[in-house]
Amino acid sequence: MNFEERDTYGMYKRHAGESEGPGPRLMGANTLMGNDVYNEKEEDLGDIKEIMLDMTNGQVAYAVLSFGGFLGMGERLFAVPWDALKLDTENKRFILNVDKARLENAPGFDKDHWPDMADQTWKDEIQSFYETGRSAEQQGQQTHH
Template sequence: MGAKTLIGNDVYNKESLDLGDIKEIMLDMRTGRVSYAVLSFGGFFMGMGEKLFAVPWGAMTLDTDKKCFVLDVKREKLENAPGFDPKHWPDMADEKWEASIHSFYGTRPSNGQAPL
């Protein structure tokens, strides 16, 4: 699949609650693998501004029947996830930032090493 076809896909949790949609796909230039999907969650309908989250690619599964991604996280946990606003992206090459994201979602970095 082309990465462009994934942009805008909805993301739900296992309880079928809408968590947002994919805004961007981030590649690890060292390995050539997909590292993160940037998830948009929130927005004015929830009484807050849009918040973005870098979700490790391995934390999501693709539901081909429903044509969406599934992220095994409760909505309340995502509300407290490390995120960023659309105008201030983090340095995704920062190893400490990467470790904190993988620790939060319980995943491993795409380079196969354990989080710090």
């Protein structure tokens, strides 16, 4: 199911010649839950189960992606930095530039054992894996130059 199918308030409906509504630049978090995530090779990587907000700065920090398993059994969850995802408005899904085989080795967790997402070491590991953001060490080096 994609964001247009989850649009209970009609915010994405467009009529001929109209440009009203939030559009793809501003979207409701609930409408993004369950959206498919593919890579650039058209491989299905799973779907978005949750969106994690950083309450200290009001920014979206991670999308929690489900991958693997069968009918919810053996499913692994992955916290993907929000800036690693790109919205594909044409196909109404997200693109994550990671090979499926590489994702199988990503730092993940199961639904009963969530990591401490506020831990800086964990954040650095995730950002390094997905090659997003800057680690705390890089930020420290930049401030000392």
